[in-house]
Amino acid sequence: MQDFSPIFLSIKLSFVTTLFLFAFGIPFSYWLSVTKNKLKPALEAIIALPIVLPPTVLGFYILLAIGSNGPFGKLYESIFDSQLAFSFTGLVVGSFFYSFPFAVQPIQSAFESIDKKLIEASWTLGKSQFETFRRIILPLSRKGLITGGVLSFAHTMGEFGVVLMVGGNIPGVTKVASIAIYDEVQALNYRGANIYSLILLLISFSVLLMVYVFNRQTVRAL
Amino acid sequence: MSCFEASFRKTFHGKKGEEFSLDLDFTLPEGKITVIFGPSGSGKSTILRLIAGLDAANGGVFKSAGETWFNAEKGINLAPQERQTGFLFQDLALFPHLTVEGNMSYAIEKKSEKLRIKALLEMTELTGLEHRYPHELSGGQQQRLALARSIAGEPKLLLLDEPFSALDRSVKKRIHEEFLKFHDRFGFTALMVTHDISEAYRLAEHAIILKEGKKVKEGTPEEVFLGKTLSTRIQIPVKVIEMESDEIHTLLTVEEGRRTFRVFVDNDEAKKITIGDEVIVAAKASEALVFKV
Numbered sequence: 001m002q003d004f005s006p007i008f009l010s011i012k013l014s015f016v017t018t019l020f021l022f023a024f025g026i027p028f029s030y031w032l033s034v035t036k037n038k039l040k041p042a043l044e045a046i047i048a049l050p051i052v053l054p055p056t057v058l059g060f061y062i063l064l065a066i067g068s069n070g071p072f073g074k075l076y077e078s079i080f081d082s083q084l085a086f087s088f089t090g091l092v093v094g095s096f097f098y099s100f101p102f103a104v105q106p107i108q109s110a111f112e113s114i115d116k117k118l119i120e121a122s123w124t125l126g127k128s129q130f131e132t133f134r135r136i137i138l139p140l141s142r143k144g145l146i147t148g149g150v151l152s153f154a155h156t157m158g159e160f161g162v163v164l165m166v167g168g169n170i171p172g173v174t175k176v177a178s179i180a181i182y183d184e185v186q187a188l189n190y191r192g193a194n195i196y197s198l199i200l201l202l203i204s205f206s207v208l209l210m211v212y213v214f215n216r217q218t219v220r221a222l
Numbered sequence: 223m224s225c226f227e228a229s230f231r232k233t234f235h236g237k238k239g240e241e242f243s244l245d246l247d248f249t250l251p252e253g254k255i256t257v258i259f260g261p262s263g264s265g266k267s268t269i270l271r272l273i274a275g276l277d278a279a280n281g282g283v284f285k286s287a288g289e290t291w292f293n294a295e296k297g298i299n300l301a302p303q304e305r306q307t308g309f310l311f312q313d314l315a316l317f318p319h320l321t322v323e324g325n326m327s328y329a330i331e332k333k334s335e336k337l338r339i340k341a342l343l344e345m346t347e348l349t350g351l352e353h354r355y356p357h358e359l360s361g362g363q364q365q366r367l368a369l370a371r372s373i374a375g376e377p378k379l380l381l382l383d384e385p386f387s388a389l390d391r392s393v394k395k396r397i398h399e400e401f402l403k404f405h406d407r408f409g410f411t412a413l414m415v416t417h418d419i420s421e422a423y424r425l426a427e428h429a430i431i432l433k434e435g436k437k438v439k440e441g442t443p444e445e446v447f448l449g450k451t452l453s454t455r456i457q458i459p460v461k462v463i464e465m466e467s468d469e470i471h472t473l474l475t476v477e478e479g480r481r482t483f484r485v486f487v488d489n490d491e492a493k494k495i496t497i498g499d500e501v502i503v504a505a506k507a508s509e510a511l512v513f514k515v
Contacts, residue, residue, distance in 0.1 A: 121315035123302040124331045126375060135328070139319045169341050
């Protein structure tokens with residue numbers, strides 16, 4: 001009997017990670033899109049690192065930071081009295097950094113492509129910065145927001161290296177679908193691996209299909 | 223009576239990186255349309271941006287009806303939201319994701335003032351198009367929507383950044399008339415910048431000529447554009463829109479405000495003129511025909 005908990009765990013992890021990425025990524029992307037800070041290129045390079053780094057390298061450093069001897073791991077343990085590494089929360093932290101550029105880059109570029117005149121028009125119509133952001137910038141960045149959200153979700157669904165490094169392979173806690181597939185193959189259970197793989201494939205395809213259909217409609221509407 | 227006083231300096235860099243500075247002072251008469259006329263790239267748009275608070279001047283003072291909007295020395299610089307200007311941008315800046323009604327109600331939030339939206343839409347002949355998006359409107363309709371939106375909040379000062387420059391002649395003429403109609407109805411103080419002399423002459427009640435960042439002339443449009451207050455000659459600045467030549471003469475079709483008419487010139491004179499030029503047509507006043515209407 002196939003155990004579907006890794007699939008649900010992957011979906012849960014992707015969902016929670018995407019939520020956090022939106023919460024932090026949107027304000028951060030906005031700041032990046034307007035800042036004239038000289039350190040911006042350096043910051044952008046750091047954010048983009050997960051795209052090129054082997055996930056094991058990223059996972060290794062995250063593990064050092066959140067492990068029981070790492071600074072964040074120690075802090076977490078002193079507050080919550082439980083270990084951060086090899087827990088679901090630890091997975092979320094790892095996935096957050098791993099998928100950060102996939103959320104930030106499309107959102108930032110959507111913010112940057114908005115005609116500055118529209119923002120200024122909103123100001124001259126008496127609207128505050130925040131209201132302008134909410135009523136002009138966000139709706140006009142719909143496409144970038146959706147792309148960022150979907151890429152984060154899909155990217156987190158498919159991660160392997162980071163999860164394995166910071167989460168290990170604890171059934172029901174940190175054993176996500178991609179790791180389950182690897183396990184099944186190791187055990188020469190190709191049928192089980194195939195079921196997981198097909199489900200992942202279908203989820204990824206439907207999510208991407210939704211984006212393309214939606215973007216087509218947006219293009220027609222605008 | 224004066225409504226808005228400006229006296230300021232601003233140094234900035236032009237498109238090719240050259241340094242450029244504006245050094246100006248002027249007063250906008252209340253309830254009147256003032257036009258600043260100057261060539262493209264002479265910093266005209268910057269003047270409006272400084273007044274609206276979208277850019278900061280290097281020095282100087284802006285005062286609206288006694289209220290200080292900007293004072294470099296005292297460190298006063300009100301945010302654009304606090305200045306109550308209406309800004310009609312060159313490219314209109316209509317919100318593409320909002321309908322005609324959405325664009326209008328963005329400017330008027332109070333429920334008690336919603337009636338004004340209806341009145342404005344009626345005046346701009348946009349009634350019935352409330353649910354259309356800007357890209358579903360014609361160029362003229364977009365223009366009228368932007369105009370209606372910019373005055374919807376009853377700004378103290380309306381700033382117009384060559385908003386009519388991209389329109390073709392017939393549409394432009396119509397929108398000019400509508401703009402004047404709006405102005406008659408609402409009596410707002412307006413400052414418009416343009417490089418189109420016939421537009422400047424047609425709309426201005428008070429005119430300023432800008433050259434290399436400085437004011438070179440200021441006064442009534444007649445004084446400023448025709449050079450004299452009283453004249454024994456009738457002079458009309460016009461724009462050449464068509465030229466047809468025979469062996470001796472050239473027939474110029476010219477445009478002045480709402481009218482076009484034709485004049486003959488010698489071919490020698492015509493050589494200096496090309497279509498699109500601004501020229502002055504003059505006639506002796508003693509030869510003019512006068513009819514009572």
